[in-house]
Amino acid sequence: MNVRVILVGPEHGGNVGTVARLIKNFGFRDLWLVNPRMELGFEAEAFAAHAKDVLNRVVIVSDLDKAFEGVSFIVGTTAVHAKKTSNVFRISVTPEELAKKAVTIKGTIALLFGRESKGLSNEELRRCDVVVSIPSSPLYRTLNVSSATAILLYELWKAKSERPRGCFEEVSRDNLLWLIRLFDQFSQESSLPVHKRDLATKAFHNVVSRAFISKREATLMMGVFRRNLQIKLKSELDM
């Protein structure tokens, strides 16, 4: 399991150091920072303790596009999960559910954590394939970013330490995105209000990302969408 921990706009060196330490504690390697609000100085090093090698390898980039280069699956984190499931961008899985999914992924998993002060924005979350939320008390939902990292990397460590791999060939990211694009075309052709079409596409994106979808299953569904879109196109040309 190849995980790239990405901190978006981190504000405190202590948290960056603690996260570096956790990355080594749980047998991972890669820490990326997007547009950090602090310098990597004494504080980060002190908190990293014996994980200074992780800090020395840190990659700093200026935006999410660069942070996502070469990744196969993007995981966002939020404490503000959808109440009554009204916000389709914040419908979340649990850390355990994420871990089950993660063991089936061949490429690099991007694991995104937001700013200490305000987490990840809706815009950032909509770029994620799945959003994970740590169950916590309604009296105080928001965990510190390094506490959240501890829990997620621990669940990933447990999953990768114990589970044999799935028995089917998973769909490639390109094909998965292609399937989602087909659904979107289909959705845009419906008579629903525009914002509903986008939400429906996001719902489809959520579901196919969360499932363990094989190449075969994706191909079959793509066939149906493609044929129906062609038929429609053809009947429009005939008119």
Add this chain to the structure above:
Amino acid sequence: MNVRVILVGPEHGGNVGTVARLIKNFGFRDLWLVNPRMELGFEAEAFAAHAKDVLNRVVIVSDLDKAFEGVSFIVGTTAVHAKKTSNVFRISVTPEELAKKAVTIKGTIALLFGRESKGLSNEELRRCDVVVSIPSSPLYRTLNVSSATAILLYELWKAKSERPRGCFEEVSRDNLLWLIRLFDQFSQESSLPVHKRDLATKAFHNVVSRAFISKREATLMMGVFRRNLQIKLKSELDM
């Protein structure tokens, strides 16, 4: 579940604050410090964030005897677990095994964490009823005390919470079957060979069953299928 988190000889205010926050995050209340090596000042308060009430209630004692007053069960923590069970004081259970046990305990559970610099001594561990150790990489076993607290309180929270599953309202089985039926209608209308249509429906069925699909997501997708099927029906009637 009644848990008293006890930090033995804590050295850094930031860790005490982070632990206070975690106690509130996971619905617990009590933080005790044995012989702390720092003052509860600005740093602890900053890290506690919205859990200053936990800090305000903190109990400071001078030795373990006082910290154990009124408790029913004592849990120690160590990163140095017994290799081949040679050190009988460090034979440890996993956090999950601890959580399973903890839900059966009626009185107060003391959950003991050691010093940042050197953990709990053998003498301290021998007074514990059970020792728990968080599985981690042999390259760097020792977690920061607040990271360890995050993981243990998270496992205890999961065990005591009634709902193990995610934070959304799952789709009802009736609605799930309805969604699959809509896809099937859509699939049957494509120009694919019949057996492919059935397989595509089965692929869709697999994926939505495997995903954790919410009511909201199902409704959005059903909207798209329904509208498109109506359009098609309508255009056929018009012909």
